[in-house]
């Protein structure tokens with residue numbers, strides 16, 4: 001029992017690692033996509049629109065297979081954890097980009113004009129005027145997406161990453177204690193996720209009163 | 214297309230400026246110029262195109278037709294486009310907005326250093342030293358680390374003026390700088406603008422403050438329905454304007 005718990009905890013750490021890594025990839029790539037879209041360069045737009053549609057319609061698991069086995073097939077070997085971080089992060093970025101874009105829209109155009117009138121470039125205005133004002137609005141959805149990634153991180157079991165579900169499945173077949181293992185996993189998830197969703201709720205409430213003040 | 218060159222002595226000049234939004238033309242061939250050190254006040258009823266004129270001067274909006282000259286050099290000719298980088302051009306021209314448009318995520322000091330640091334690529338300490346000096350100049354040194362939301366309207370506008378000054382511009386455009394202020398805060402801003410005028414700053418000011426215009430302006434430009442109705446030296450415009458319409462506008466001011 002305690003050995004099983006210790007093993008699941010170690011798996012939980014790997015899950016956290018995958019989710020955090022994917023979250024960073026998603027936050028950075030999503031921002032890049034949103035900025036490119038805002039700058040509105042025609043070729044980028046087309047590339048980006050097709051990328052977004054692809055990322056949104058294809059299941060994350062397929063993207064994970066593509067990265068892990070696809071790269072392997074062309075001779076690039078990456079470990080399963082890294083593959084999961086990249087695949088889940090890239091897949092999530094299509095959604096994260098939309099959070100940023102919605103955030104950009106909360107910043108009045110006149111703020112951009114104030115930046116332009118100082119001589120800032122479009123990129124300068126975005127990075128120094130628009131994005132910083134957007135941050136409070138994107139933190140709650142980004143935290144939500146982290147909670148989502150904690151769950152989708154279990155997909156990494158499919159490529160053999162030793163995360164929580166992978167270890168759980170092993171423990172179930174080793175000990176036959178299916179209910180126990182599932183309960184422990186659920187418990188761990190609730191313990192990690194609850195404070196996060198609470199934090200999001202509090203932040204959203206603060207943002208609402210801030211936006212109305 | 215008329216090409217030619219700028220009027221001798223003008224710092225900034227737009228010839229035959231037309232601006233359309235979609236199918237409706239809102240500026241119908243305006244000639245506007247300002248000389249170095251000159252103070253020009255633009256007055257006219259709401260919707261007459263004053264803001265659009267200002268925004269064409271620093272190319273915040275793309276003109277539809279006309280030629281723009283800066284220090285005697287042609288900056289652009291429309292239809293066609295600008296011949297110079299917009300960033301460099303705009304960085305020479307300060308702009309003060311009706312609703313201040315301070316950056317809410319930055320302190321007063323950071324509002325002032327943003328342009329110098331990231332457009333002029335000045336070092337942080339040099340930019341901050343100058344910004345502090347400017348805040349002192351506008352009487353707000355004590356608010357260097359305050360965020361805009363904690364400032365009064367008058368204080369915000371003074372910070373906004375200091376922000377424009379921080380770029381060491383050749384001229385500053387003011388778009389109704391006191392129209393959004395409670396009446397008790399109007400004077401502190403006009404007072405600061407008077408000081409700038411005395412220091413020799415080139416200023417283009419859209420305003421409904423006729424007393425201020427009369428005191429400070431070298432020249433008054435009266436606009437109506439997208440055209441200049443009349444313009445001339447402040448003294449003659451107030452005492453002996455040619456058109457009845459100008460006399461009406463300058464007598465009663467303009468409802469916002």
Ligand SMILES: Nc1ncnc2c1ncn2[C@@H]1O[C@H](COP(=O)(O)OP(=O)(O)O)[C@@H](O)[C@H]1O
Nearest residue numbers: 234235239257258259260261262263264265266
């Ligand atoms: N971005 C815009 N799109 C469409 N019409 C505009 C835009 N900006 C200004 N206008 C129109 O141009 C005219 C002049 O506006 P404006 O320059 O703001 O006048 P003023 O500053 O003298 O009040 C108005 O009829 C206004 O509705």
Ligand SMILES: [Mg+2]
Nearest residue numbers: 263264265389
């Ligand atoms: Mg206006």
